[in-house]
Amino acid sequence: MASFDRRDILKGAGAAALATATGMPAFAQSGGRVVVGTWGGDYARLLTKNVEDPILKPKGIEVVQDQAGDAPRRAKMVAEKRLPRGTVDIQGLSAANMFEMNEAGVLEQIDYSKLPNAKNLLPTMKYPYGMGHIYSGNVVIYNPKIISPAPKGFKDWLDPKWGSKIGFIDIQYQSIFIAASMAATGGKDMNDLEKAKEVLLAVKKAGARVYPTNEAFAQAMKNEEVGISAIWKARVVQWQNAGIPCEAVSPIEGIPTYVSGFVIQKNAPNKDNAYAYMDAMLAKAPQEAFAVDMGYNGTVTGLNVDPALHKRIGFTPEEEKTLKDLDYAFLAKNDAAMKEWWDKVFKG
Template sequence: MSAIERVSKMRLTRRGFMAGTGAAALAAGFPMPALAKGPVVVGTWGGDYQELLTANFEKPVLEKKGIEVIHDVGNAPPRKTKLLAERASRRGTLDVACLSDIDMYEMSQQGLFDDVDMERVPNAKNIIKALGKKYAIPHIYSGKVLVYNPSKMSPTSFADFIDPKYKGRIGFADGLYMQVIESAALINGGSMSNYEPAKAALTELKKHDPKVYPSNETLAAALKSEEVWATVMWRARGFMWKKAGIPLATIAPKEGTTPIIFDAAVAKNGQNKANGWAYLDAMLDPGGQVLFADRMGYVPTVSNAKLPEELAKEIGFTEAEQAKFNTLDYDYVAKNNASLLEWWNKSFKG
């Protein structure tokens, strides 16, 4: 099914649900139902993330409340484009948008989200203070590391990926273009507020035939088959892939780790905000967060989600690694995202 067909089906499902429910109410002599009775439309990634949202939050928490969920699946760039294209509309396609902290900040600067309603999201009181923000809830977090096949190489820095002896053996997920650019900048004189030096480093790497895959899942398949030996990825993904039997190890690069937070927000023009807030509250359920961590390796964002000690050691970061965390310059990334993505598509991938 194409993206257009999927969204068309989604819209028809919402209309059909509302029309059918309304007709039944009128026929029975009851007033029209509140908008909260309709499905909540969630813009999210597909694959493992969507599967775990359904298994750990939607089925155990939302289904009990009678809340139907419709997923509008895709990568972040088209989801951001949709939010921007619909900002003048009173009836947006999405009720909830899931984005990385970088993308969420960029979209928040356009005034696209309501501030988190603490009364409607009671689990928000347990959010780890350092991860909180007014326009979104933090769902899960991890950190950017080097993921590699230890029988083939032992990198300590992104700079090792540019070594000609690894020609054709370095691969990236297309969706992590900004993280790859940042990594290249930091080993070539750049900073968290200046990614321009990345272009020279990645131009050099391009000479050695790096692979770019359309999704995390296709990258995982390439690592499993040993088509490629290393990548830049979240430690959580490395944990999940290793758990699935792919021969991998992870290391925080000597230039430092950059944390990644995956957020969720309610669209200001969402058609079903009531169930949107219920969805955000479900995402902060401590039981679901622990299950998410055990399956996918992302660290919980709420203080009442307690991980087993061994799991916490495997997916978390040591004090020494935390001391070298890089702090994102959200404003810089937001202002330069479009031009860097264009460079990635035309110059690095092209």
């Protein structure tokens, strides 16, 4: 959900100019090639394993992954806006960043008639400018050995009584603002930034810790340096699988959703192949595989997910009623101010 700054824009513009000037293999060729912008690590590996190798390669479609963080990739999309042909066909972004890129005027409006598998796509995952691929919800994570009684929601997480056992993940600052606002308003408002700041300053004064990455926080949980925070439920499952002592609680204030989706650039060289890639991600087999491999919920109906796994990664029918999509327009408008306060006041 992070925004990008002027340095990201310059990097993106430089990369676009270099690709154009040197003839680097960034442009997808028609009839058999597609360039996919995605995060590296597990996501990229699982796209290859579950989508590209079993579905697209047998059709003769060559896939080239453009791996980078979302900020430089978004910067490059904006920098290439003036070009008749961009260097990437399809991009993986969070729902918030999909909204931002649509506002920037760089996205194709999706023709769902070109996606046969979209007939099974959940209505909430069908955006005019992109589609949801996988999703999870923001839950409270805690170590029962350290935190007792079990928390019930965000208000319990953000209780100063836990002192230095409260953990924050720096890159999740938007989610933290949302959770703090919900904690302060009993779940009635995700966007009350002033009340959120009051809650956060109270736990800062109590000694709450900030970790730069998900991985750094996971290590702190493993070492029992911290005992309570909030994170996507899928991440809790991954950490449980890695032997980190933690449990998940769906917050009583409501469950903010995280959607990882894909969009097609307006100036994509190979839009047909971009649609083919997008449709392949919505097929039953890869959707089920991502649930097993990554701990995220699929975005299409009719999946056959083991009940024990669904209990760990999914939500009960009652909890599903409390899932809350984010206010992407509000986040896009206020992201810079949120980040500035987070860096200068909360972390300062």
